[in-house]
Amino acid sequence: MRERRVDVLVVGGGPAGLSAAAELARAGASVEVVERERELGGVPRHCDHQGFGLRDLRRPLSGPGYARRLAARADTAGATLRAGVSVTGWESGALELTSSGGLERVTAAAVVLATGARERPRAARLIPGDRPDGVLTTGELQQVVALEDLRVGSRAVIVGAEHVSYSALATLRHGGARPVAMLTEAPRHGSYAGFAWGARVVLRVPLLTSTRLVEIVGRERVEAVEVATPSDRRRIPCDTVVLTAAWIPDHELARSRGVPLDQASLGPLVDTAGRTPVAGVFAAGNLVHPGETGDVAALGGRAVSRAVLVHLAGAPWPVPIPLVAGTGLAWAAPGLIDPTALPARGRVVLRGTARVARDAVVVRQGERLLWHGRPSGSLVPGRSASIPAGWIREVDPEGGPVRIGVGSPP
């Protein structure tokens, strides 16, 4: 068993991990990225559409092009990039790795968890019915079409109406399947008006709102789905069901190390700098904010590198202050505050519990009002809104939890 030591081990070679590694290597740290898939790049590897890299590289790229570019930047900066390496355990400070080269134990002064998120599959959504072939998440669908060149079905129902759901629609068409309906339990779609219009009007894929998938029917292969609205139930014949969104962070490694989870997002609890409560352990990207775009994850990776460098220089691990999400919010991230560090992109990210479009948000510490105003983006479940985070500098380290919620200041 090989025993090794590095300054920084980055677990996950997607946009967040590669971006963190590039920054850290550029600053002179010895950085190793371990990625369990055969290729680096994370989810963008298999997203066969454009629009990647707008916020971090300031140019529009395809998913695979973006993935390659981020890996090249990290490599040029001097990070060690290893694909086909899995972290299989974490015992007393050393991580256990498996690859075709054998087993290793690696200790690192800092570990950055950038393991991303996945869409919940059928079982996790407790969808009853038969268990035929033909039910898959967008992640699997994209790999089926873009990476493995396998057949998709011919008539597909898409569950969800988020950005990723419209991406699934494009992938289905690319794979030769006809989308016959999109379902959302919400009263309207949760994506851009342009996507929704294009799908409904141009591609003639009906959007069924306030509609829930209640049963999957089919012996060997999907034959139909049964859907329900508050007033009726009906069957839609199809042979493929794509389950989209419903993201859950890939937090198993964090949990096995004892990092507490943010109960709302189910990502590891982190402060505004990307530190978890466990000394030396950081987290960034979709692991922390599941369902974000690749470039947002990349910016998160860049941002966490600052705190990693501070830690490598020997600074003491700070005591975090909780950010508590209250009325009208499902969660606010990061869940902890370090008053000396602003979060990625200078914003605090919010998700609402119900569609409270463009409502005001209030931030308090004790009696002190820290900020109020309207978030950018709507507080729709499944989509992010955000507020500026400059007020974090005014947080009193001794002042107790900071509370954020929908409402107006008195």
Place this chain on the structure above:
Amino acid sequence: MTGPGDSSPVDVVVVGAGVVGTAVARELAHHPLRVVLVDAERDVGAGTSKANTAILHTGYDTVPGSLESRLVRRGYELLSAYAAETGIAVEPVGALLVAWDPEQEAALPALAAKAAANGYVECAPVAGAELRRLEPGLGEGARAALAIPGEHVIDPWSPSLAFATQAVAAGVELRLSERVVSVSPERGGHVLTTTRGRLATRWLVNAAGLGSGALDGLLGFDRFHVTPRRGELIVFDKLARERVGRILLPAPTSRGKGVLVSPTVFGNVLLGPTADDVDDPRATGTTADGLARLLDHGARILPGLVGEEVTATYAGLRAATEDADYRVFVEPSLHYLCLGGIRSTGLTASLALAEHALELLVGAGLDPGPRRPLSAISLPPLGERQLRPYRDAARIAEDPAYGEIVCHCERVTRGEIRDALASRVPPVDLDGLRRRTRAVLGRCGGFFCGARVRRLLEEGA
């Protein structure tokens, strides 16, 4: 071996390649008999044998003096030894039969006495405080329990596969995707008409599980009817494993063992089964109502469990009949043995049923010839507590494909998938590959690995 043009009768046809049929075929394979094992499904162990609670039962709660009681006790010993020899995963977790009200608590001593009458004497009472210490995650209403240390958990799929593999290696012909349509007597034996042609045999063994009643009917009998009893189950994430140490059993009722919570050898936690009689022997779907009822039970038994992610949900059908005991009938003049109505202990009793089946056949006039040992087999390690290839340095050094993890959630390597595709009883579909390797059985439901595994299956098949 028989082929389409070969009309000479074989010695024994076993109908049903579930855990019982494959065990019987394996037992017969010790002797120089021409044996055909036939099943309508595409794979061995694809009926009730693939969707059950995966428990190696002590038989503490069977009917004392019944055939089931005897064969479960004997089968427990045989399967425990077989698992140890072949590398099938078993975890000796033990069970607690929990009393949730004063009535159930008062019934515990009688259950211990019934266990003793069944030959199981290791039960011990557990009082409230000790119960809390043993299982701190138990719901509030748990008052006391009966400890049943011998109840273990086992890999439910590998036994059928192991039995079938040894049988085939010793010359048994395995015919899958072949349904028996009719049976007629001929020259002291039988001719079966199947969906693939005719099959003549001197002896016939009915191990057809959910179809055992119908097959018995094809021979002219009207002595038992199979009512499929559906049991829905929820499998929770491996992260829930630390919440429970033992199988948590409810007080039994006449309908069956009730809803339990159990660790699995794969590191998950199982909740179930329900028990609903259905008409259709292929009704293996889950229902909204069934899943909701399970979650209610789960919230009561182990409250922290139901907040964990769900990795899988499934439903299995047990072959319930009018009688609680097995419906085993031997008809010497017809050269026919019926192993019907095995209900819910087939896995545990399988090797004992096979032993018993051979005794009955010999008693009815079958001359098996000399007995010889079978070649030993060794199954790939699938249990969480076994040394699996992804962390076996020596294995990886010999063959790097064992270090290339393909299914990340279950840590299944390319080498293991390759081996399963090249095995003696290979998978023909994704489900079969799952049962042989654990690939695509994990929390991501194929998000990460589904496409690649499908590709490997297509290339290897």
